[in-house]
Amino acid sequence: MQPILSCRDVMVDFSGFKALQGVNLEVDHHEILFLIGPNGAGKTTLLDVICGKTKSTNGEVRFAGEVTLTKLSEQKIVHHGVARKFQAPSIFLQLTPFENLEIAMKQKKGFLSMLFAKMTQTQEEKIEQLLERIGLYDVRHQPSSSLSHGQKQWLEIGMQLIQEPRLLLLDEPIAGMSGEERTKTGQLIEEIAKECSVLIVEHDMDFVRNFSTKVVVMHEGKVLCEGSMDEIQENEEVRNVYLGRKG
Amino acid sequence: MLQIQELQAGYDETMILRQLHMEIPEGKIVGLLGRNGVGKTTLVKVIMGLLPIADGTITFQNTNWRKERPEQRARQGIAYVPQGREIFSDLTIRENLLLGMEALPRSARSTDIPREIFEWFPVLEEMIDRKGGDLSGGQQQQLAIARAIISNPKLLLLDEPMEGIQPSIVQLIQDVLVKISREKGMSILLIEHNLDAVLSCADEVYILDKGKMVLNGLCDEINEDELHQYLAV
């Protein structure tokens, strides 16, 4: 079977600075792929290219074997089933968590459909279930601006889940979360992976170790190596540029 | 160095912190732990002067802080690494760092950036004339830390400083913190979620829950089970 996502020779050039220098990467169906690497390696940039925020100067990103994402607009990419969580929480602060999920929900996102959209019983239940799952049920009708950093992170993950994506891109999803919540997030991600593929960027090695099947290491805009966490840990170069002595 | 008594504070109508006591001794690293949303960030914002004190007292080096503006507090010797980095995205790294020295008296400000900063964070030197906003997340975080310690504060407030930083540099930062606290007698308030990281470099920890300090003790002595109990969801 085709991989759900394959990147071929992706390059990005920010007016002279080559942030990506030919990245090759594949994500399989129902895989949780961890992307790690030093600060500035280009991980976020790669996610940006996949979801259409940044245009690649070269190379190709194919989704599910058939679509070339590099040619589509952001919202088209979403329609194909690619969801993205950003590094800094970006939710709609003026809306409540409930409303955030309501508009993020998988549905027709055209103008008229939104005008005539009615909240159905199932939709409402789905949203409320998810609110429970991400622990925001009690605050679901408060403005999101009053959520703490961690709660915002959760909400944003929730907004991705409710889109029922085929590929989920998570940029440091557990940043700012405390121990227990990290575990919960990890479990959540494992659950999600039953229905879709997940590409996660993360710096927390314990977390990576606990939930990864495969890890890809990036360095200076290229893929340095890939393998299981154990294999990676043994790699001298990865230790040098990334993990440090403890890793 | 810093004493907080009976502190009440919060946003507009809602009080987040109630009856909060805390003490940060001179030259020590104090870890502050607590689950999401308990008010850790709120606390440092109050200390920094970004949020008003509703009730209670904050005493810094025997002066009582009430309405002092953040810049006045900064000039008395505290520095702040906020959650979310808050670097000046449109200014270069050099400019960001130079701004870190604003808290110093005019005569002590230099136009050169101390070498040690670059020794600790070499990436900043490489990118010295790039815009802060162009940096990657972790690079920005390093910049935020560097910008805070460049002014040699008496008290350093760190709100989840390791977020998004690669493991090797996390270790490095921990070492740096321990070093500057020992060598320069800097007091440090470290907010972290990673218990191990806190325990490995702090002298003392506090645990915040529902706006109150529920546990406090020296790292060597504290009961880990109790710790976990408070941090559980």
Added chain:
Amino acid sequence: MIKKYSQSSYYGLFIILLLVAPFFLSEFRVGLLAKFLCYAIIAVGICLIWGYTGILSLGHGVYFGLGAYCMAMYLKLEASPSGIPDFMEWNGITEVPLIWMIFENPFVAIAAAVLVPFLIACIIGYFTFKNRIKGVFFSIISQAVVVVAVTLFIGMQHITGGTSGLTNFYTVFQVPLSDPQTKTILYYVTVGFLAVIMVLSLILTKTRLGKVLIAIRDGENRLRFLGFNPATYKVFIYGLSAAFAGIAGALFVLQVGMITPEMMGIIPSVEMVLWAAIGGRYSILGAAIGAIITNSAKSFLSESYPEFWTFILGALFIIVVLYLPNGLAGLVDKVKLALFKKEKKEVEKNAADTVVS
């Protein structure tokens, strides 16, 4: 539920007040009020784009003007016994230009008063929003549009009447405009339009679309990554508010009997935003009331203190902005909150468990 009830009761009270107003006001004042109601219609549109969607247009005068000119062309033709409007004769024009001829039909004129602003706004909106022009850049572009429109209308004097605009109408549908009865009918027509537009807008904001609009205001880029194309939404809402302004313009011409390019200029355009701000940019009712109050204040002050009224009006703007950041509606909310809180305390005392959802 309680909240919903009280909201519709505010709207109801407002409309009822407008309906009975003519029984308490002199003919002149009713005429003024009718004019202000036209402004209120614009303010509702501004509230939708600015308050809800976060688009600050400093150029709505253009749409107001277009609507007004469409209507005025019909009225002018009806008022020109020779078939050629008087100002064209002064300019030595002997034949009615084609663009005027279509407006001989009142229904075409009325339809055009809505559609022309709507379409032009959609075209301008389509390009600017598609190109992701936002915030103050959009505001400035909207001002540039004003300058272009006003300059063209002034410059094409032979077609538009130039600086003096179009004036001196006598009849609408062969009924004399100066008749007190016509005036009363026009007043109620305006109230009707305002009521319908307010209710429609209110409903719009309650739909899921309304939430998308708020999301656009909050962070439209984020919305793209949820699969939305914010440009479509912005174009529509911008066009809608332009259509409102066009309707207001058409009604304005009927009430006031004139339109000039100056009325679509920068100053009126900024004032339109001020009305919404003073009333409360996040509240449809607030914006409408803001338009009425601001203009009443302007009229009253300039009548009472012709030498100093600009001082007072200027100070008023400053005070409102400084102390009522959400306008009058914000003030009402604050008062309500204070009252509500008192109630809540009592409730707590009685240990009653009313969950207001």
Added chain:
Amino acid sequence: MSILITQLFNGVSLGSILLLIALGLAITFGQMNIINMAHGEFIMIGAYTTYVLQQAFIQYLPQSAFGYYFILAIPVAFIVAALIGLLIEKSIVRFLYERPLDSLLATWGVSLILQQAARTIFGAPNVAVIAPEWLNGGLTLAGVTLPYKRLFIIGLVIISLVLLFIYLYKTSSGRRMKAVTLNRDMASCLGVSTRKVDSLAFALGSGVAGIAGCSLTLLGSIGPTLGTAYIVDAFMIVVLGGVGKLKGTIFAALLLGILSTFVELSTSATIAKVVVFAFIILFLQWKPTGLVGAKVRALD
């Protein structure tokens, strides 16, 4: 041929005038994000200051000293406008830094008040400023006359620009100003006195507007509504150049000046105006953040 050369000079001259009126706004709006609708009124204040100084010279000083009043008027106009700017910053604008759109509304009120104040103090009719003798006439080169007044203004613009550049990009005070605009809370946490920086910046922007007003007395009328004629152009230039980009402001002003004069030469002032503004609209479609646009990585 000489017509074209004259016209090129006219374009540059118009550009420099546009630049001068936009320069203050490039600070209050471009740097501080205050949508300062009263910018034109600070220009007016500069113009009236020049008038008052001229009257003072006529009344109190010997005829021979008259020629120098204009030299003195430049710094005085700067100071007077800056002080009034300071007053307004301290009393009104200070509360609006977090609400840029509201600043539009409040400063609109300020502009109404300042206009009416001018009318009350100086009377509604225009007043006249007589240019000093040494500014009359022009430099004739190869059949083309370059009026001294225009040359003087071009010189003045260049000097103002250089000083402003040094201030913004080479001094710590300029750096503080940018920091405060970008992130007020964080700047203050670093020890930057935001209030001082704000006051200083607003006063500076107002002062520069005062200089513009002073030089405009050489070319046009001085009345209470003097400022309204320039406010829109000033905003257009700052935005076309790219908000916060001083270099962009310079390009934009020159571009508009030259474009406008050349279009007007072959058509009429009306068409020139339409063309220039249509150009702005179209240009921004192509480059939505202006000539020297900022590219930021942040999501919003």
Added chain:
Amino acid sequence: SESASESASGSSSSESSGDTIKVGILHSLSGTMAISEVSLRDAELMAIEEINANGGVLGKQIEAVIEDGASDWPTFAEKATKLLQQDKVATVFGGWTSASRKAMLPVFEQNNGLLWYPVQYEGMEQSPNIFYTGATTNQQIVPAVDWLLENVGKDFFLVGSDYVFPRTANQIINAQVKAKGGKVVAEEYTAMGHTDYNTVINKIKSAKPSVIFNTLNGDSNVAFFKQLSDAGITPDDIPVLSVSVAEEEIRGIGADVLEGHYAAWNYYQTTDTAENKTFVENYKKKYGDDRVTGDPIEAAYNAVYLWAAAVEKAGSIEVDKVKEAADGIEINAPGGTVKIDGETQHLYKTVRIGEVQADGQFKEVWNSDEPVKPDPYLKSYEWAGELGQKK
């Protein structure tokens, strides 16, 4: 006495008490036109005060209700309605720009009110509810063109603000110049408030006209003349004749750049009549030594006296009776004798061409000897054929 005028504002005193007669004064006190119009209000108030001091009209004191037209034409219409309907004033003195007059016209016609409009204008109008006390074209522009053709040159460059008065005026000039063997070499319009005349001046330089006929209004005149002089064009090279630059405007432009240029009016501050001496004296005494009078100011002042005379003659303030009585009324105005022509509701006025002196005053270089009959539609001019057809 401070009298009526000070207490006169607002609807607060809207009840018409038995011993005063209310009149409206409606000029722009704010906005761009305030520059010119405030002085008209002053002149009208002065006339009212004088009449009141002499016992008022019909034995009653005149009470002025002042409103601000705010340089905005719909506001003029609104305030006119207010004055007529709410305050029930006997008459209104007001307006400056033709646009404001055109805005008020339907209001006065529909309410059967009475407006006295005091500024020279483009003609082609004759409302039964308006009295025009300024010049129409044949009392200003037409004789000025004749004079220029005879004394200055035949190549005309027309510069005007872009609105109805200059456009219509220039149509007339075109027809007249052509009929009389001259040539209009170019015609330039700029928007009201335009400030950069470099390019226009460049065009003038290359067109090399013998005279510039200037119908610019308001602020633009300042910019135009200052920049013209900077460009090195002196009155000796190409003189400018203006029809909207009076003493007040000269004060704002600076006499240094205007000296030697011409204007056409019906009155100057220097006009040598006994009435004018008192008028100027009183005006300066009341409003300050540095103030100047001028044609529109005089016309506004006259308007009040003409209305008062008509009311006395009619024995009533009723509009229809006043209109009827007004025909043929003649007063000795500061600018010489003026007489109301009942048919057109315009005045017979003496035409004067003046040259600007170093002190900002005019020296009269030509006058029409006797008051000229108003002919707003130029029916009596053959070359005006098509223009004058209407009505």
